[in-house]
Amino acid sequence: MNRPISEFSAHSYRSSWWKRHQARITPWLFLAPGGMLFAIYVIAPIFQSISISFYEWDGLSPASYVGVANYVELMDDEQFYVSLWNNVRWLICFMLAVPIGLGLALFLNQTVFGIRLIKSLFFFPFVISQAVIGLIFTWFYEPNYGVIAPLLSLMGWDGWAILADEDYATYGIIFAGLYPQIAYCMILYLTGLNNISADQIEAGRLDGAKGWALFWNIILPQLRPATFIAIVVTVIGALRSFDMIAIMTQGGPWGSSNVLAYFMFEQALSEYGYRMGYGSAIATILFLIMLVYILYFIFRMYRDEQRGL
Amino acid sequence: MFPTPIERTSIVTRSAYRIILPASLILWLIPLLGVMLTALRGPGDITAGNLWGLPSQWMFLTNMHDVFTNTPMFDFIINSFKITVPTMIGAVALSCMTGFALAAYQFKGNLLLFFIFVAGNFIPFQILMIPVRDLTFQLGLYDTVTGLVMFHVAFQTGFCTLFMRNFIRALPHELFEAARIDGASEFTIFWKIVLPLTRPAIAALCVLIFTFIWNDYFWATVLIQGQHAMPVTAGLKSLNGQWIAAYHLISAGSIVAAIPPVLMFFIMQRHFIAGLTLGANKG
Incomplete structure (x- = not known):
């Protein structure tokens, strides 16, 4: 760039320096506050947690390095396997939210009178706190005064306390968890259905595609972005499940409804004592499991970016 | 639009939809309706097991008052x-x-x-x-x-x-x-x-x-x-x-x-x- 020599006063030199470089410096100035806060509160703690997992630490007295002892102990801890297995059960059962959400979306994708309000009311459970949903369902399952009490006696299962039943407590919580999750998937699919090109549907219909074939060959492929997001949020939701367990069973009875997220909390911050190192080891394993999904998600985003989407 | 708009279907489907739609909405909202109904009741109804009938006493305001003052x-x-x-x-x-x-x-x-x-x-x-x-x-x-x-x-x-x-x-x-x-x-x-x-x-x-x-x-x-x-x-x-x-x-x-x-x-x-x-x- 050619600049007139007369701009050589100190002031205008500085301002022209800024002018020349501002496009390079500005992004960093804009990134600094948010980026720093994020680094301090989100990125650094991941590494701190991983490092704490190699120590024995009660949170107060000095920590002592124990190598992989926490992980070794974890491998022999029956509660760890119960929690891990429950996470798997959560993952599998929670996936039901995706097809059920799709079914609901198909059912509601009409233009009858009042449908907008009906859709909002179907979506409603998602807006309410999981803690509140947990409280509501705890009372639902209550064997004497609960809502399902009459239903239970009808089936001859009087006084069956689902949440106190070692074999079924987890399913009881998952069922409650599905309630908002289905609503979430439904809204994703409703938006997806809304964006399907009408031409393609008409073309398909002209070619004689009907019902199931039309759905399978034309609709479902176009819903792929919605399906992808629905699966991502459902997997993350299943692995993050904490609130409902904390509210409904605290992992009980006898740890049978525990999951890694709650197990970690229990070890690190509850009456079981303050085992920060052990808790961090559990958190690290949960993190590594989730990292698989995160990396896959990032990989897909990267591919889309390269394609210029 | 998919599925087929309900106006273009047979009268049977249309009437069925008209009934199933509100029914499914009520079924879906049962947990929340239950909570709303219960918030209207007094403690007597709950111990008596009256969960879905009309409240015997209407105590919504009392309950709210209790929640906020106690x-x-x-x-x-x-x-x-x-x-x-x-x-x-x-x-x-x-x-x-x-x-x-x-x-x-x-x-x-x-x-x-x-x-x-x-x-x-x-x-x-x-x-x-x-x-x-x-x-x-x-x-x-x-x-x-x-x-x-x-x-x-x-x-x-x-x-x-x-x-x-x-x-x-x-x-x-x-x-x-x-x-x-x-x-x-x-x-x-x-x-x-x-x-x-x-x-x-x-x-x-x-x-x-x-x-x-x-x-x-x-x-x-x-x-x-x-x-x-x-x-x-x-x-x-x-x-x-x-x-x-x-x-x-x-x-x-x-x-x-x-x-x-x-x-x-x-x-x-x-x-x-x-x-x-x-x-x-x-x-």
């Missing part, structure tokens, strides 16, 4: 607002800047930084719990609203950055170029061109963050101990211990806790859904 529910609600509103403002303000930086400038490491913000969204909270609690202690902010807000702002910046960056990137880039040629500084471009155009994104983020933070339970239990700073989710849980089998009070309390996000959702519905379904219709 418990710190009012303080919990205020705390929730004190946590939610600053978080919403903070996270959205920071992410307008980070989103702009990542969307409008090409520099080395841009995509990497963006992916770090994205990845941060999906990590399990437990991996952050101990260091964040420790840091909050060291800052002298444990058991305070400020401490909780600081963390929420930092964490939500990840999600908001993802959202803002994609939104700003979809704006026509020529706008920035034209302004630069006219001699506008980078800051003017941000303030005068980008911010006004991102208003819909800001609205969507505000409702989403409001709902997420209002409904947070985990961090409220990790960073708050006393009732003086407790938000309504954690407060309700602590009251649940006192109200053994007082389901009419639990129901009334749950309704109070749910009203703000529900109102927010119904008022800002379009923005809420637009924000939530971001990415569900592209690719």
